[in-house]
Amino acid sequence: MKKIKSSEITPEEVYLSRREFMKAAGIVTAGSLWLAACRGNETPASPTLSSPVVDTSADPSVYADEFGDAANTYEEITNYNNFYEFTTSKTGVAELSKDFITSPWAVQVGGLVQNPKTYDIDDLLKFEQEERIYRLRCVEAWSMVIPWQGFPLRSLLEDVEPMGNAKYVRFETLFDPDQMPGQKSNWYKWPYVEGLRMDEAMNDLTLLATGIYGKSLLPQNGAPVRLVVPWKYGFKSIKSIVKMDLVEEQPTSLWMAAAPNEYGFYANVNPEVNHPRWSQASERRIGENSRRETLMFNGYADEVAEMYSTLDLRVNY
Amino acid sequence: MTRLKKNGLLLFAHIGSLLPLAILVWDWSQGNLTVNPIQAATLRTGRFAIILLILSLAITPIHSLFGFRWIIPLRKWFGLYAAMYVGIHFWLFIGVDYGYNLSLIKADLISKRYVIVGFFAGLILLPLALTSTRGWQRRLRKNWKRLHRLVYIAGILASIHFIWLVKSDIRVPLLYGGMVVFLLALRIPVIRRYTKGLRFIRQWFPKRRPHSSSSAQSNPS
Numbered sequence: 001m002k003k004i005k006s007s008e009i010t011p012e013e014v015y016l017s018r019r020e021f022m023k024a025a026g027i028v029t030a031g032s033l034w035l036a037a038c039r040g041n042e043t044p045a046s047p048t049l050s051s052p053v054v055d056t057s058a059d060p061s062v063y064a065d066e067f068g069d070a071a072n073t074y075e076e077i078t079n080y081n082n083f084y085e086f087t088t089s090k091t092g093v094a095e096l097s098k099d100f101i102t103s104p105w106a107v108q109v110g111g112l113v114q115n116p117k118t119y120d121i122d123d124l125l126k127f128e129q130e131e132r133i134y135r136l137r138c139v140e141a142w143s144m145v146i147p148w149q150g151f152p153l154r155s156l157l158e159d160v161e162p163m164g165n166a167k168y169v170r171f172e173t174l175f176d177p178d179q180m181p182g183q184k185s186n187w188y189k190w191p192y193v194e195g196l197r198m199d200e201a202m203n204d205l206t207l208l209a210t211g212i213y214g215k216s217l218l219p220q221n222g223a224p225v226r227l228v229v230p231w232k233y234g235f236k237s238i239k240s241i242v243k244m245d246l247v248e249e250q251p252t253s254l255w256m257a258a259a260p261n262e263y264g265f266y267a268n269v270n271p272e273v274n275h276p277r278w279s280q281a282s283e284r285r286i287g288e289n290s291r292r293e294t295l296m297f298n299g300y301a302d303e304v305a306e307m308y309s310t311l312d313l314r315v316n317y
Numbered sequence: 318m319t320r321l322k323k324n325g326l327l328l329f330a331h332i333g334s335l336l337p338l339a340i341l342v343w344d345w346s347q348g349n350l351t352v353n354p355i356q357a358a359t360l361r362t363g364r365f366a367i368i369l370l371i372l373s374l375a376i377t378p379i380h381s382l383f384g385f386r387w388i389i390p391l392r393k394w395f396g397l398y399a400a401m402y403v404g405i406h407f408w409l410f411i412g413v414d415y416g417y418n419l420s421l422i423k424a425d426l427i428s429k430r431y432v433i434v435g436f437f438a439g440l441i442l443l444p445l446a447l448t449s450t451r452g453w454q455r456r457l458r459k460n461w462k463r464l465h466r467l468v469y470i471a472g473i474l475a476s477i478h479f480i481w482l483v484k485s486d487i488r489v490p491l492l493y494g495g496m497v498v499f500l501l502a503l504r505i506p507v508i509r510r511y512t513k514g515l516r517f518i519r520q521w522f523p524k525r526r527p528h529s530s531s532s533a534q535s536n537p538s
Contacts, residue, residue, distance in 0.1 A: 076352045088486065091351050142353055187486045258485050274428050277482060281424050286352045290416050 063147045063213075065133050067299065069285070072144040074213050076286050081220040082138065083239060084188065085173065085180035097219035100179055102240075105224045111170070111245030114161035121224050124210060127151035131214075132207055134230035136237070137269045137298045143283045148228055149211035154202045157246075162198070166246035169201045170194075171227060171238045188258055194238040195251030195265065196229065199307050205230055205300060208241075231300040233267045264317040268308070269298035273317045323387040330391050334398035337365045338405075359409045366402035367475050369395045370442075371496050374472055378503040382512060393449050396468065400446035403439045435478035441471040469504075472497035 063071035081093040103121065110116040129149050137143045157169070175191035177183040183190045200206060207228040210217060217223035222239025229236050235255055255263035262275060271281045271294040282291040297304050308316075341361055344350050350357040373395035376388055415422050426432045445465055448454070454461045476494030480487050502508055 072352075080352045088484075090353075142356070185486070187488075277429065277431060277484075282421050284353065284355065284414075289355070289413075291414070291418070291421060 063133055063145075065135055065145045065299075069135075069145055071133060071147050072286055074215075077144060077146055077212055078218050078220055080144075080286060082140075082234065083182075083220055083222070085182045085190075085192065085240075086220075087182055093220040094218070096181065100219035100223070100240075102217075102219065102224040105242075107225060107241055107244065109156065109160050109244045111247050112163040112166035113246050114163060115159070117160055119156075121210070124151075124156075124208065124225055127155050127208075129210065132205075132228075134205075134207075134228060135298050136228075136230065136234050137283060137294065139233040139235060139263075139267070139275060139280075141280070141283045141294075142286055143292075143298075144286050147213055148207060148209040149214065150207045150209035150225075150228065152204060153196075153206045153208050153227070154204070156208060156244075157201060160246075162246050165248050167198055168247050168250055169196050169198070170243075170245045170247050170251035171196075171241050172243035172245075173238055174240050174242045188254055190254075192238060192254045193251060194227065194236055194253045196227075196236075197250075197307075198246075200229070200304075203304060203307070205303050231269055231297040231304045233269055235263070236267050266308075266311075266313070266316050268304075268313065268317075269294065270296060270313055270317070272296075273314055323390065326387065327390055327394070330394055334369060334395065337361070338402075355409065355414050359406060359414065362402045362406040362409060363479070366399050366406055367472075367479060367493055369399035369402060370468070370472055370475060371493065371500070373399060374468065374497065374500045378500055378512075381509075382503075396442075397446055397449055400442045403442055407436075407439055431478050431481035434474045434481070438471045438474035438478055441467050441474070445471070469497070469501045472501070 065071070079094050080090050082090055083093045083097065086093045086096040105121050107119045107124065108116075109119065129151055131147055131149050133145060133147045135143055136146050153169075171194045173192035174180070175183060177190075196206070207230075209222070209226050209228045210224065212218075212221055217226065219240075222237075222241075225241055226239040227237045227241065236253075250265055253263070253265065255267075256265060262277075269280075274280060281294055283294045284291055295301070341350075341358060345354055345358060348354075373392050376392035376395070379385060380389055411417060411422065415425075445468055448457060448461065448464060457464060473494070476490060476497050479490035479493060483490055503512060
């Protein structure tokens, strides 16, 4: 398997110094924040966890993916979210989730492992954190470039020692209808479930994310910990994870259960495989007006295509 | 009095139909259309179009049930405004979203069933909008009525377009589709005979000026 491009991984000291830079930039522009507040924006100011200054100034040009495309702004990333646990309105999630309790939090990792464990957030932050700038391609044909902080899922899996017969990882989101009003809807089979094949879970690109732009994740982005699988459609990157089980059988995700003819287990970004509603051949990068062609595996073919060399991707969509 | 009521209502309908467009343009100019404004505008214009189409379809049954003759002109205007929003909706999709990129449009859209039914729904509305004038009504005689019955097909196709478009929770589009089917059902002769029995409802709306309503009846449009 090909190694991950070095340009995609920022060494920790570099991204930490970048964080310092961003913080300084935040202070410089703090005075102009009240101006931004006058813009008649319907999006609420986002609470920040790590710094008292809301760093909406995060300069996306400092951040770019390996193709040189600038990252989306913090404001875009935190105000346009699919998180049906709260609401089906993409612009409504931020406000509805602002009081979501993410501390204390426990992630139970079990199933076919030698060393089942429950991690709290401090435990997860002990894994060496990296910054990864990834494209996120939603099945609804829009996309963003997001600078995540987190660590490879592989590090955590190695920590719990999977057994030989573990073939898949099954992920589960918190189920708490009092906090997540969308879960009161019977339209979906809650809790949200997603799954990865073992080799996908162990891939270098697969990330457990804990932050964006150097700040702890906000609830709308899946706080306190979420999956990021950049070569798959966004819905595979399950948010606010409380449970991971290593299993032998292929898990059935919430979307597979809801519409099996539309959503498969793999959900790899693939311009060749059509979806009945959204164009998969092209996409709109948030912030741009014209469309872009969608890339095979969302541009990560070099890193992941080999895993599917024997699979008919039209059947296994 | 009736004339005043009619004109007041018409004015209200014009304002009510154009206001959403003004708000849309305002929101777009202010950056209030989410970070994905093209999609938001496409969805909004589609919604306005189907709501206006349903309002237009509701006029005839309301008239025949309650005898509010003065609402009849609204049928045409709601229909025309629905066609206008369909036009904007179509332009946003083909022109603004896809930038008239024919190869992309071909690859992506021809294979999408919701696009195909939506396209035909809009196509049906085009001749109806063009023949909405009194002159065309006169020229086409009986055929005008036949032609304009196609509006129900447009309504049903538009509802299917909406149902096929949403991700999973199809309650809202089903509600729209249900309204179209309900309004269509009211016009089926068997059901009409039955709803004629409901005309007693009219007595709940006493005619304060019997002479004005009788003069309106003697002057059918």
